[in-house]
Amino acid sequence: MGLVEWLKSQVVCSLLIGYVFLGSGLLVNLLQLCTLPVWWFNKQLARTINCRLAYCISSQGVALLDWWSGTKCTLYTDPKMFPLYGAENAIVVLNHNFEIDFVCGWSFCERFGVLGSSKVLVKKELAYVPVIGLMWYFLEIVFCKRKWEEDRIKVRQSLQNLRDYPENFWFLLFCEGTRFTPEKHRISMEVADKKGLPHLKHHLLPRTKGFWVTVQNLRGSVAAVYDATLNFRNNETPTLLGLLRGKKYHADLYVRRIPLESIPEGEAECAAWLHKLYQEKDGFQEQYIQTGRYPGPIVNIQRRPGPLLIWLCWWALVLYPLGVVLVSMLNSGSTVTILASVAICSAASYLFFRWMIGKTEISKSSGYGIKGEKNS
Numbered sequence: 001m002g003l004v005e006w007l008k009s010q011v012v013c014s015l016l017i018g019y020v021f022l023g024s025g026l027l028v029n030l031l032q033l034c035t036l037p038v039w040w041f042n043k044q045l046a047r048t049i050n051c052r053l054a055y056c057i058s059s060q061g062v063a064l065l066d067w068w069s070g071t072k073c074t075l076y077t078d079p080k081m082f083p084l085y086g087a088e089n090a091i092v093v094l095n096h097n098f099e100i101d102f103v104c105g106w107s108f109c110e111r112f113g114v115l116g117s118s119k120v121l122v123k124k125e126l127a128y129v130p131v132i133g134l135m136w137y138f139l140e141i142v143f144c145k146r147k148w149e150e151d152r153i154k155v156r157q158s159l160q161n162l163r164d165y166p167e168n169f170w171f172l173l174f175c176e177g178t179r180f181t182p183e184k185h186r187i188s189m190e191v192a193d194k195k196g197l198p199h200l201k202h203h204l205l206p207r208t209k210g211f212w213v214t215v216q217n218l219r220g221s222v223a224a225v226y227d228a229t230l231n232f233r234n235n236e237t238p239t240l241l242g243l244l245r246g247k248k249y250h251a252d253l254y255v256r257r258i259p260l261e262s263i264p265e266g267e268a269e270c271a272a273w274l275h276k277l278y279q280e281k282d283g284f285q286e287q288y289i290q291t292g293r294y295p296g297p298i299v300n301i302q303r304r305p306g307p308l309l310i311w312l313c314w315w316a317l318v319l320y321p322l323g324v325v326l327v328s329m330l331n332s333g334s335t336v337t338i339l340a341s342v343a344i345c346s347a348a349s350y351l352f353f354r355w356m357i358g359k360t361e362i363s364k365s366s367g368y369g370i371k372g373e374k375n376s
């Protein structure tokens with residue numbers, strides 16, 4: 001391990017990244033709150049401003065992935081479809097196996113210019129995560145309780161609101177509804193048996209209602225479904241902690257563009273279509289595991305410097321006041337008081353960031369998809 005790698009792997013670096021994220025995020029959240037009056041007289045302007053503000057937060061995840069950890073992202077897709085990516089609204093259907101799949105999603109969004117505006121059908125529990133929750137609220141992200149009877153009206157209404165969104169967006173759906181674990185897989189295959197559906201090896205059985213309601217309500221304003229399958233080279237199981245410690249991974253993403261007109265309108269037909277899509281996705285995963293690649297050509301898309309530049313600006317803006325406080329403490333207080341304050345603050349921040357990072361960890365995943373267990 002070289003000196004730079006060693007430095008990156010130190011806890012103090014992860015803590016500093018956390019401070020920058022929290023400090024900048026709270027500032028952006030405050031600015032988002034200040035846009036509230038704008039919603040009354042110019043809704044589209046307020047939405048555009050919020051897209052830019054959200055970019056200032058989520059681009060930090062991209063900087064962490066692309067520049068700090070140096071993770072490579074390779075795209076397999078039809079080059080003829082490439083010019084459409086980012087130039088149209090799309091529903092993205094992605095497998096849900098990895099703790100950092102949302103960061104990789106952000107990175108691809110950034111490369112196609114839709115990072116600030118992108119949406120997701122997300123579990124309600126994440127609305128209470130500091131920084132991210134409020135950012136998503138102002139982005140009109142669609143929250144669900146994963147209880148269809150309680151969700152159906154709210155989800156439908158939130159989707160309808162997006163029909164006149166002023167920026168191109170990708171709407172992400174993890175149709176499996178929860179992260180893959182062997183136990184959830186076993187249970188979902190029991191459900192597949194009951195429904196007479198073929199077994200999937202690498203996916204949970206997809207939940208079809210969210211997909212159907214999204215297609216139905218965004219028809220006419222979304223041009224296509226992007227069927228996306230993500231994997232990491234060398235059988236890696238990447239983590240957010242790994243990224244924070246500067247560990248480099250290699251993500252491979254396979255994207256197929258499917259025109260929305262080709263998706264059936266009726267609920268039952270749409271559900272059958274989605275089940276068939278997941279059977280195909282399972283085949284692509286199997287091919288990747290056997291051969292180390294997906295079908296189709298590779299299209300190179302380079303990381304862009306924007307997220308790095310914004311990140312560096314945040315570092316200067318957030319860490320400067322922290323440095324000033326530390327220096328003034330050193331000059332004023334007794335050594336024991338200073339050491340005790342630094343130790344308490346560091347321990348408290350460590351616990352807080354550990355809790356935030358825990359939200360991404362599959363070992364702390366919800367009981368959703370396991371009979372009789374709670375969702376959160």
Ligand SMILES: CCCCC/C=C\C/C=C\CCCCCCCC(=O)SCCNC(=O)CCNC(=O)[C@H](O)C(C)(C)COP(=O)(O)OP(=O)(O)OC[C@H]1O[C@@H](n2cnc3c(N)ncnc32)[C@H](O)[C@@H]1OP(=O)(O)O
Nearest residue numbers: 102105118122123146147148172175177188205207209210
């Ligand atoms: C590469 C490009 C990337 C682009 C990235 C773009 C944007 C990035 C932006 C942000 C990134 C941030 C990412 C954040 C990640 C967080 C995401 C999440 O929170 S995932 C969880 C929330 N989302 C979902 O759950 C979506 C999928 N779920 C659904 O669609 C559900 O239908 C629902 C709408 C949530 C409702 O769920 P509910 O459980 O209430 O109802 P269902 O009808 O679905 O379930 C009953 C149905 O399912 C059968 N069943 C029972 N048990 C199981 C089981 N274990 N597995 C499968 N199926 C099961 C049951 O028999 C019922 O069947 P039926 O309807 O036929 O009777």
Ligand SMILES: CCCCCCCCCCCCCCCCCC(=O)OC[C@@H](O)COP(=O)(O)O
Nearest residue numbers: 018021060061178179356357359360365366368
């Ligand atoms: C990221 C930028 C810099 C990091 C600085 C360190 C601070 C940590 C930031 C943490 C950000 C938290 C974002 C949470 C997103 C988690 C997405 C996710 O994967 O959710 C899981 C759900 O889909 C399904 O839930 P389960 O039913 O599997 O349970």
